[in-house]
Amino acid sequence: MSSTQRLFSGRWSFPGVRNPAGRRAGLPFAAGFLALVTALFVLCVPFTATAGSTVPNAVPPEGTYAGKDVPQPIEFPHDIHAKINGINCMYCHTYARRSKVAGIPPTSKCMGCHSVIATDRPRIKQLTEYWEKREPPHWLKVHDMPDFVHFTHEKHLKRFVFDNPNLPVEQVSEVCAFCHGDVKNMTVAKKEKPLTMGFCRRCHEANNGPFDCWKCHK
Amino acid sequence: MSLENILTNWSKYRKGAEEGGFHDYEHMWGRVIDLNKCTGCSACVVACYAENNLAVVGKDRFADGHAMHWLRIERYWDEPDLGEGRVAEFQHHGASFLPMHCQQCNAATCEPVCPVAATYHTPDGLNAQVYNRCIGSRYCSNNCPYRLRYFNFFSYYESSWPAPLHMQLNPDLTVRDKGVMEKCTFCVQRIRAVKDKAKMQDRKVLDGEVQPACVQTCPTSAMTFGDILDMHSPGKGVENTQAAALWRKHQVELGKAKQVKQDPELRGYRVLEGLNTDPKVLFLERVREV
Numbered sequence: 001m002s003s004t005q006r007l008f009s010g011r012w013s014f015p016g017v018r019n020p021a022g023r024r025a026g027l028p029f030a031a032g033f034l035a036l037v038t039a040l041f042v043l044c045v046p047f048t049a050t051a052g053s054t055v056p057n058a059v060p061p062e063g064t065y066a067g068k069d070v071p072q073p074i075e076f077p078h079d080i081h082a083k084i085n086g087i088n089c090m091y092c093h094t095y096a097r098r099s100k101v102a103g104i105p106p107t108s109k110c111m112g113c114h115s116v117i118a119t120d121r122p123r124i125k126q127l128t129e130y131w132e133k134r135e136p137p138h139w140l141k142v143h144d145m146p147d148f149v150h151f152t153h154e155k156h157l158k159r160f161v162f163d164n165p166n167l168p169v170e171q172v173s174e175v176c177a178f179c180h181g182d183v184k185n186m187t188v189a190k191k192e193k194p195l196t197m198g199f200c201r202r203c204h205e206a207n208n209g210p211f212d213c214w215k216c217h218k
Numbered sequence: 219m220s221l222e223n224i225l226t227n228w229s230k231y232r233k234g235a236e237e238g239g240f241h242d243y244e245h246m247w248g249r250v251i252d253l254n255k256c257t258g259c260s261a262c263v264v265a266c267y268a269e270n271n272l273a274v275v276g277k278d279r280f281a282d283g284h285a286m287h288w289l290r291i292e293r294y295w296d297e298p299d300l301g302e303g304r305v306a307e308f309q310h311h312g313a314s315f316l317p318m319h320c321q322q323c324n325a326a327t328c329e330p331v332c333p334v335a336a337t338y339h340t341p342d343g344l345n346a347q348v349y350n351r352c353i354g355s356r357y358c359s360n361n362c363p364y365r366l367r368y369f370n371f372f373s374y375y376e377s378s379w380p381a382p383l384h385m386q387l388n389p390d391l392t393v394r395d396k397g398v399m400e401k402c403t404f405c406v407q408r409i410r411a412v413k414d415k416a417k418m419q420d421r422k423v424l425d426g427e428v429q430p431a432c433v434q435t436c437p438t439s440a441m442t443f444g445d446i447l448d449m450h451s452p453g454k455g456v457e458n459t460q461a462a463a464l465w466r467k468h469q470v471e472l473g474k475a476k477q478v479k480q481d482p483e484l485r486g487y488r489v490l491e492g493l494n495t496d497p498k499v500l501f502l503e504r505v506r507e508v
Contacts, residue, residue, distance in 0.1 A: 150410065
């Protein structure tokens, strides 16, 4: 990788991009200008791997829960569902194959089984409480992409699952695990993978994915 | 990547234009605006504000030239002088309208000047602006002969969409903050959605499937949007589009700085094409010398 390629590979600032919820995803204009000055400086001197790290906020936004435990309203055990009982990820995250987002299942989907299965467990009692109050649990979003990124689950699943007839159905969760980490062995899902532009790029390079900026940036 | 994209595409375009070719395009989105049908009603402007999360800057900042309208209706008067003793804000007749939005030039002057490659040419023939890469140097805006790039001098989020108005924002594109350049994208989020859908169904994009907000809204159907790559590379892109048919009918050719037309019934022209920017927006109005 040449130094200019490294410079433009996304390991630096995202100035002034704001999402509809009003959170600031980038840094103010002055810092953006600083990024320009640094970029020009970096172009003039031989590039070293540490030069970019002097820019404030030069790392991609990693989201609220990167690597942390997530305080979900109910401690949902992915391991029991996906590993012990072998339920396919897309049984609950059903929108993944049809839309941009994978989706959180509605409480009715949980109650489809849990009106009869394991009703005596404390977590299920908690769930039943929500169901009887007719209130959805307020699940927290763990894998939250920045708003300037366009990502569709639909197309990625088409490429790696549905256009791949040799893939046994038991291994579908490994496709999901590539970006979402080993959710099968977690209770509450954690964000383990960085989900940065470099992370996306490595896979796009390996699998001949599109390289046009506007394919993913919006 | 993007820098490489710019350097190769620019030289390829310049060489290609001499040889009558173009970039290695997948599509070439272009449009036709029939000025004889345009009534200047500004519905397209409103649609653009709604679709693209454009900030409403207020009267004072508008007067300072900070308006963020990606699509504006320019107004020209047949007789600028009202005559002696006549005072009126507007004339009663003789107005001509010109809807102006980014011309998506094939040889875009804004692209080679960007220091961080935030603006570049996509394989769709669009002149892209990547907001999270833009650092706000404003070189592109200064180099645009049409003045169709808009800079966020302020943060308009709180003033333009006080709660609960932020709920109306389009989630398919970002809300640009202070220090970022923006411009008409030909509603790339809609193009992207249509292309994704076509790919999921294993088919080609159809003519008329992509409709930018302004085209969809126009009450007199003055605008036609479509893939015009078919004109130059038959078999590539979307075939037999209405837009390409109009370009052919009015004998306007891409890659030329001057069009040679003998028939006075042919109306097509492009704005400032003499600058060799090769815009992809065709206006239908007989060019008149007054």
